Amino acid sequence: MHKAAEIDIVSVSKVYGSTTAVDTISLKIPGGTYCCLLGPSGCGKTSTLRMIAGHESISSGDVRLGNVVVTDFPPARRGTAMMFQSYALFPHLDLVDNVAFSLKMKGIDKDARRAKAMDMLRLMQLEAYATRRPAQLSGGQQQRVALARALITDPEALLLDEPLSALDPFLKIRMRAELKKLQTSLGITFVHVTHSQEEAMALADIIVIMNDGRIEQAAHPRVVFEKPATAFVARFMGDHNVISGRVTKSQGGEMMLSVPAGADFVATGDNGELTDTADIAIRTDHVRIGPPSEKGLGFTGSVTNVEYRGSSVKLSVNGAGIEDFTAIITDKDFFANPVKVGEAIQLSWGREDAIVLGRLKH
Numbered sequence: 001m002h003k004a005a006e007i008d009i010v011s012v013s014k015v016y017g018s019t020t021a022v023d024t025i026s027l028k029i030p031g032g033t034y035c036c037l038l039g040p041s042g043c044g045k046t047s048t049l050r051m052i053a054g055h056e057s058i059s060s061g062d063v064r065l066g067n068v069v070v071t072d073f074p075p076a077r078r079g080t081a082m083m084f085q086s087y088a089l090f091p092h093l094d095l096v097d098n099v100a101f102s103l104k105m106k107g108i109d110k111d112a113r114r115a116k117a118m119d120m121l122r123l124m125q126l127e128a129y130a131t132r133r134p135a136q137l138s139g140g141q142q143q144r145v146a147l148a149r150a151l152i153t154d155p156e157a158l159l160l161d162e163p164l165s166a167l168d169p170f171l172k173i174r175m176r177a178e179l180k181k182l183q184t185s186l187g188i189t190f191v192h193v194t195h196s197q198e199e200a201m202a203l204a205d206i207i208v209i210m211n212d213g214r215i216e217q218a219a220h221p222r223v224v225f226e227k228p229a230t231a232f233v234a235r236f237m238g239d240h241n242v243i244s245g246r247v248t249k250s251q252g253g254e255m256m257l258s259v260p261a262g263a264d265f266v267a268t269g270d271n272g273e274l275t276d277t278a279d280i281a282i283r284t285d286h287v288r289i290g291p292p293s294e295k296g297l298g299f300t301g302s303v304t305n306v307e308y309r310g311s312s313v314k315l316s317v318n319g320a321g322i323e324d325f326t327a328i329i330t331d332k333d334f335f336a337n338p339v340k341v342g343e344a345i346q347l348s349w350g351r352e353d354a355i356v357l358g359r360l361k362h
């Protein structure tokens with residue numbers, strides 16, 4: 001049975017020359033969690049993963065695994081294993097020797113390491129291919145060999161750097177489900193770096209959204225989607241309208257957001273500290289056509305684009321001070337009352353659907 005290590009990242013930074021790739025991040029990943037590090041290219045995901053693995057030195061701060069500070073440990077002493085994007089399989093070795101490789105490095109005798117390698121190949125349903133070389137396998141099979149090879153040391157945490165990026169879209173979705181199943185059955189901590197919002201949403205217990213070397217939000221996917229902490233998160237996850245404006249409080253204590261040249265919006269939320277300017281997020285699928293209900297919110301604008309998507313229709317609308325506002329309307333609602341480009345329409349949403357977004361302090 002594998003142990004699952006809690007990973008504790010404490011004020012960790014990574015500096016390469018004049019570039020700060022990771023800027024004082026702190027994060028606790030409970031043992032047995034599937035954690036996805038998500039963010040745009042260059043935001044520091046891979047550097048963070050490599051510092052957990054010990055493949056990259058830590059410029060400042062500490063990494064703890066379980067209760068052990070591993071900051072200065074070499075990779076093999078950390079209880080972690082890493083699966084690389086390219087799989088890094090040895091082309092001239094068969095699958096058994098590929099999988100057994102790290103046990104050979106540890107000086108474990110041939111029979112014992114081959115027996116363990118066969119166990120791992122069985123776990124990955126690859127025992128029938130044991131004598132093949134990597135080039136004689138499909139992409140999905142190669143990925144399973146790389147997983148077997150990473151898991152043979154019984155790691156407490158598996159670190160995966162874009163593990164699905166080499167696969168075609170169909171296989172990607174299948175292997176994604178297999179990764180999740182594997183993590184659940186092993187019960188160990190997985191940390192998985194990805195560019196893909198969809199992949200992170202599908203897999204993670206915790207999504208960590210990074211931007212410019214910092215963590216914008218770390219939470220369950222549903223929390224990230226329903227309560228994005230910052231404008232960056234709302235925009236990056238997509239499916240949200242983000243509106244900037246000036247904040248005031250009404251006499252009743254409600255927060256009002258005035259957009260330039262536009263109407264006042266009322267917003268709810270408790271993210272961060274409010275300054276005199278703020279952003280609010282409104283989910284595109286929570287917007288409907290029609291006037292606001294008594295307690296609802298909305299504006300009048302002009303339709304600039306209509307896009308049919310099968311089960312839904314995407315409308316783009318410009319209003320006073322608001323550009324390119326998106327509403328996703330079900331096909332049924334849309335075709336009951338179709339609208340055309342150029343038409344003036346009212347859009348509305350519930351008061352609870354306007355989320356005030358926080359800002360990271362710099």
Ligand SMILES: Nc1ncnc2c1ncn2[C@@H]1O[C@H](COP(=O)(O)OP(=O)(O)OP(=O)(O)O)[C@@H](O)[C@H]1O
Nearest residue numbers: 016019020021039040041042043044045046047048
């Ligand atoms: N060895 C290095 N030397 C100098 N700068 C580096 C090095 N490795 C990474 N960087 C820089 O650090 C920043 C973060 O890189 P990192 O690879 O961690 O980002 P990432 O989020 O994983 O990006 P990607 O998704 O493109 O792999 C980038 O600006 C990158 O150019």
